[in-house]
Amino acid sequence: MTEQRHILLVNDLPGVGKVATAAMGPVLSHMGFSVASLPTALVSNTLDFGAFEILDTCEYMKKTAEVWKRLDFHFDAICIGFINSSEQIEIIRELIENQRETLRFVIADTIMADEGKLYNGMTGRNVESMREMIRDADVITPNLTEALLLAGEDPGQYDSLSHREIGCVMRKLRELGASSVILTSCHVPSEDRYFVYGYDAGSRSVFRVPYELKGTRCPGTGDIFSAVLTGGLINGKTLEDSTREAVRFMSGMFEYLGDREPGYMGFPIEAYLAELR
Template identity: 45%
Template structure:
């Protein structure tokens, strides 16, 4: 791949299940990029099983970053996902600042909520810390619930009008990110499910409807983010990259919807050929 880049994924690592690092690594590697990782936590399994244990790796992150600085490691893209502690926000912000160079792409998925409510254990302090983190991102990919809690607008609503969406996007942009993608929304006017966003290069708001498939897999947001950033690094224009990520996820969900044990997520390695279609 001519546009192969060094990509650092900062996210949790599950022992069982295709979410976070386990979901993103195969996608970005298959798209031809050199992929590295900095785990924010070790998680026994996807949280959908109801029982799990989490090991906070904040101390490891500090030590690993110090070694990387001594060795002079550099990245073309840094993506962030689940954070296990408030301290990790400052650690990541400082590391991104130390990596700043022309062309560095920073993408943040502020993982903290879904379906109208915050995840268990997520507090207002967590929300405030995420506001600080998205401020150093070029692209953010919250779902609708996360976008609402970050901005304080329309909290709990599952559908928004076109004007309401623009208010949320503009409020998100005030925190600092240049481009915004809001996933898992529903248009109040039409009832259609859609991905909304703002493309800073084109200076355009956009709305891309999609066919909703009524099944739930953990990790689909991580795979969406991986395809999106992989396409952007490969030179695809922003809205084209969003559409490509949507198409890939729709295909993956459709292929896997008959799987009985959905809590482990989509078996991405089985369907990597979808990325070449």
């Protein structure tokens, strides 16, 4: 019998809505992984509603990490999402260092912005925190708006860049200390097509995966993409193959959704898990 792999989700935990830990957990559990969580914040609901309450869990994170160290808990991968403060970064860094014996991947999704602007409740402080965090990750998965913010560029140009210019943004992220990079939500207006861009630090290869934009914006899409990508990597797939599988799954997910509008609740992921390979 194959030993079960253990994944730690370091992300916020919503009370209402299928985003962050609530979206990633079901995907990774369905793929056969043992999933643990270390909430960076308790959030009343998805931020899209406009009204929300956030409880910082920094002290809880610190004490939990200390307990886990004493109990000798180990993980094969750590997936990092929403970070609420720079203090949390130090807690996460120490946690990563304590896990080096078994840790295969650290994947960071720099959750803070989309469509040229920061999410509700996000500030420049979040950008700085994420800029620090990317140096500790093996793979980062920002969307193009987040990548521009991290690179110190104008996020308003997210919908107007060429292939060459997107490549320059990816290079700037590597100069900031990022290792492998996946850029999502990249629209190239000269072709009127969407792509996911990738740089694999291991093979030093660059790739891009085209996809069709279907339906309306759905909260939690990036979280589900990151979960499928992570599962592929831990199962031994290359970064490019894992990316292609994540794109395939997301495309099918939106086809399944059709004209139904998920609103601010996020995608009902449990209804589509059977399509995971």
